[in-house]
Amino acid sequence: MQLPYHLVITLTGLDKLLFVTGAKIVILESKTGKITTISESLGTAPTVIPTDQHAKKQLRTIVYHPAKKLLAFVSDDKELQIWDAQTLKVINKRTILKRATCLSFSKDAKYLMVADKFGDLYKLVVDNPEEKPLLLIGHVSILTDMCFTSDSKYLVTSDRDEKIRVNRYPETYDIHRFLLGHTVFVSKILALENSKEILISGGGDDWLGVWNYTTGKLLQKLDIVTGVELGESKPTVVALKAHQPSNTLAVLLEKMNYIILFDLTDLQHIKQKKIVKLEREPLSFAFDSAGNIWIANNSTERKVDFLAKDKLEVVDSQLLKQVNNVRTDEVEEMFELYEIGHMRKWSRWQPDPNFSLRQKRQAALDHDIEKEESKKKTRRGGQKQKEKKAKIAAETQSTQ
């Protein structure tokens, strides 16, 4: 079974789009339609990846620095690679300490910020893989996303609790604000480029938060569930990006065949623009420089869909065919490409939105108590299971 593309980004200033599939990167030149596959470890020809291998080699996250045309990406076996996006040559490689969740270049591209599953954020020197990483920030739960504000005065981080932290930069030991209001995990945050104050966040709540990150105020909640057939499930934001020249914000929800578009013309009153129904589950998307949207699907037969910017409808194009015709690596067995939704089972508490702050706090407490108690039970259960396993092992041995 061919692997889908699970990430897509635009290489601004290079007229290229970048698609990630498994451990490989496929680059589409939008002027010529030329396709280039890059991979350090697996070679460029399509191969079959053994079941136990793909999970390790899978590229987890990728980031591009438009001014310096640099690419950085990490695989789940903790290898970090830095590439020159212009020449498509690797600049350096290094192994990082923990599995990474997200990356971000500093404005001058001297440093790369790497956040991990342990809630820590490290600063790495881009040019020097030998130099020891320094620890800048630590959250108590998984650090899910980060972004610099447009003036680089702050580095904002989000986590699997309901927190968003506005850290001063480079003095990240000094927290400017917490943006509190989400009731479950936060998975994506986005500081708008043409605004010094606005940050948008999404996670497991029914809405996106529009914040003033200097005052810490929640300015608006953007509904992301009305008009979306969720069925039994709760929404989980998997991708959140903006194209500011066309004042468009777009969001994808895990395993939901929609892309929801918002109009950013008036930042004080952001309105929904359109909900586009899709044929397949989207994994990731990117705006190209013109504002068209490229959507990577969780699908082998049609890997990418294309939304033309004026109509905001799914259309076909020659370029699209090029990228859909690429033969990607194959796996024997398909695996879960959505990373975020499972956070919900650990999420702390889901109080009614009309709860007062005080009630919310109480709910948080009650949730913690429940968690502690259920943990005790599983611990006891674990013991019982161990005993059971030992018993079965003993029995099978005696029958052999």
Add this chain to the structure above:
Amino acid sequence: MADKKVEFADIGCGYGGLLVALSPIFPDKLILGMEIRVKVEGNNLLSKEYVDKRITALRNQNADKKPDESGSYQNISVMRMNAMRYCPNFFEKGQLSKIFFLFPDPHFKKRKHKARIVTSTLLAEYAYVLRPGGIVYCVTDVRDLHEWMVKHLDEHPLFRRRAQEELDRDPCVPCVLQETEEGKKVERNSGDKFIACYERLAEGEKGWKGFAPILGGDDDGDKDDDKDEANE
């Protein structure tokens, strides 16, 4: 009293000995104990219930006193919560003037060091709820943990260690050393006690580069798997 905000936080307050000791010394301050544990050892009460009962009893014994009078015990209270996770949900920026970490769990195993309640990165969150000039008190009977806390606080640009003369003038110092249940236990066993107090500075140094990584073993997985002992 009604619109006053909590100013002192005792993190991991256990049986509440510090709350009871500080209450009459600071009758005009609200003092909150925070405790994660469900049960108190050898006791069928929830830890919070235990401390609640203790406070209620003291209030009843002193019912003749005015609420803001020393010894009325109206200024102390306890909450069940994970202080490592939820401090910024409960306190505003700069709300607190004192934070106490008295005999915190030592987490001896190297791979558990990251779970310690004082780390360079978590200190950012304590600094956030603490006002400039506010004080952090760290007391332990475990030398290794003391050195750990000192190292992390020294490394943090927003904290300055207080000198011995400053400790000598501070009425909280005898309480943090002697008045908690853990402190008394250490005393009975004639164990060592180490103290370190730090002041929250308004501004940190410029040109700061970053903290040394906190190494907690090289196992992979995520934070909560690591914490969840059921997975071991």
